[in-house]
Amino acid sequence: MFDSLFNFINLHNGEDKKEKVLENVISNISFRGANLWILACAIIIASIGLNVNSTAVIIGAMLISPLMGPIVGAGFALGTYNFPLLKKSIKNLLIATVVSLTVSTFYFYVSPFKDVQSELLSRTAPNIYDVMIAFFGGLVGIIAITRVEKGNPIPGVAIATALMPPLCTAGFGLATSNFSYFFGAFYLYIINCFFICIATFFVVKYLKYPSVIIDSKYEKRIRYGISTLIVVMIVPSFYLAYNLYNEKKFTKSVEEFINSEFNSKGYILIYKKISYNTFPKKIDLAFLNQKLSKREIVSYNKLLEEKGLSDTELTIRQNDSDLKSEILRELDKQESSVSEKDVIISKLNNELGKYRVEDPKLIKEMKILFPEVENISLGKVEQYPDTDSTTIQLVLLFKDNENKPVETAKLQNWLSTRLNSKNIQVLKLKEDSKKDN
Structure with a gap:
């Protein structure tokens, strides 16, 4: 029974010849001529997609990107202790990274549209889920590469692991001097590269590809090095995931507080801003007609602690001019699509004003x-x-x-x-x- 189950899940079934697979991997490592042009074009397309917030355009760029080649090559090199191949893979990956950053930075520098869209923002704070996506995406990719029939997984891996968007977002951070975006996006790119490489290493070892150098000393060093790098990569992502969990929990508690204390009592909320990454955390609210006294605001701030929202300050905006400017500023940050009807109404209002x-x-x-x-x-x-x-x-x-x-x-x-x-x-x-x- 166990033998039949093992045969059912055995990766050796349908495996291509190892020499052929290795030859195919090596041929996709180099970034010269056509590969470099394809990479530059893919970067431009991905940057435009991020700029206009188009998911379809970003997916198209990921499909044509040749970035996976040197990363898989590095994983193969580690798994077979082929250090010349590892050196070549890392060199080509660095070339691809520098070219990508240069092209995306130049594009965003000359682009007149520098608004932070949701597609850009989602690549600036990686967490443990991105690690899991990169690792399991890498597993699918290398399993597909080692098959006789490659099938559909390869394009899917290119989309799932998403190597292009983080690089373009890092370029946006450099072009706009927003280094928090740059470091967040570049960290996501490194996570993707590293865990695709590690997934490749594990599959290569499991499929028992022949080693170039059989030396237990080198094998131990590589394993220790990989283990150390895994910890170094995962620990920050766990912290970011924990921070994201706390932020979601805080936002949910604030929503429950607003519903129980204001919405249920007939208060009409016209403005809300929740700031988690400040000290103290801030909740800014404004209501349509209701005005609160200073004593009431103080009592609501005390109630926040009772509700588990410690280190949080509640501010009720009641100055009309201040509120108007704050709302307009907040609206400017949000993505808005103005229809043709809205434009016509605005023009008519301006004409009537004359x-x-x-x-x-x-x-x-x-x-x-x-x-x-x-x-x-x-x-x-x-x-x-x-x-x-x-x-x-x-x-x-x-x-x-x-x-x-x-x-x-x-x-x-x-x-x-x-x-x-x-x-x-x-x-x-x-x-x-x-x-x-």
Whole structure:
């Protein structure tokens, strides 16, 4: 029974000739001529995909990228103790990395669009899940390479392990001098390279590829070195995963606090910002109509600790101008797609603004200073002089009291001074014109 089960899962079934596999691996290591051009083009495509936040474009770039070659070559070299091949693989991987960083940095430097999109942001904080993806993706890749029939796994591995996007994100960090993005993305790239290489090493050892040098001393050194590097790579990723878990837990607790203390009581929340990576952690809220006293805000801050949200400060934004600028700033950070209808509405509002007299006190002041003025009509119209351009002119139409006529010149001078504009015309309506109307 055990023999049949072992045969069922045995990787030697369907295995290609070792000499042929090794020859194929070695041929894909070098970055010269066409390979280098393909890599540069793939980097440009991936950078554009990250720039415009297009997942489909990024996937396309990963499919055509030849970056897997030297990484698999390094894994084969370690598994067979072929140090000349290891040296060649590392050299070509360094060439590919430098070329990729240079091309992506140049692209993002000249690109007018430097907004941080979600596809970029997702590559700046790797964790243990990225380690698992790289390792198991590498396992699939090397198993597929050693088969007689390669099948579909190879393109899938290129997508899953995602070597291109972290490099492009690192280039974005260099181009914008955002070194936290650079180090986070480059760390993800190193994780992917290293664990694909380690997965390859394990499969090569399992399939018993012949060693170039059979020396127990070298074998022990390589194993110790690999074990040390695995720990060095995994420990930071565990920390980042733990930090991500705490952040998700904190966000969930904050949402529960807001729902229980505000939403359930009918408070209409119009602004929310949760800052986890600050000390103390911050919760900024604003409500539509409700105003809270300082005492109430203090009591809510005390309640946060009771709810398990220690080292957290609650701020309620109640200053209208401050709130407006904060909301606009937050909206600028978010991804937004403006439809054609929104653009048309915005343009119409701007056009209408040209013809509005937005001064509610003007008519009241006019009635006080010129009580004889009646039937006031006030608005802005386009004036077409003998030139190609147009100007906006304020026109005041009125009918004065028959017993006490209005001094039109005096009224016009007052309006010019009051509105700080000389482009004003004051017209008196006649009795017959009123009847016609």
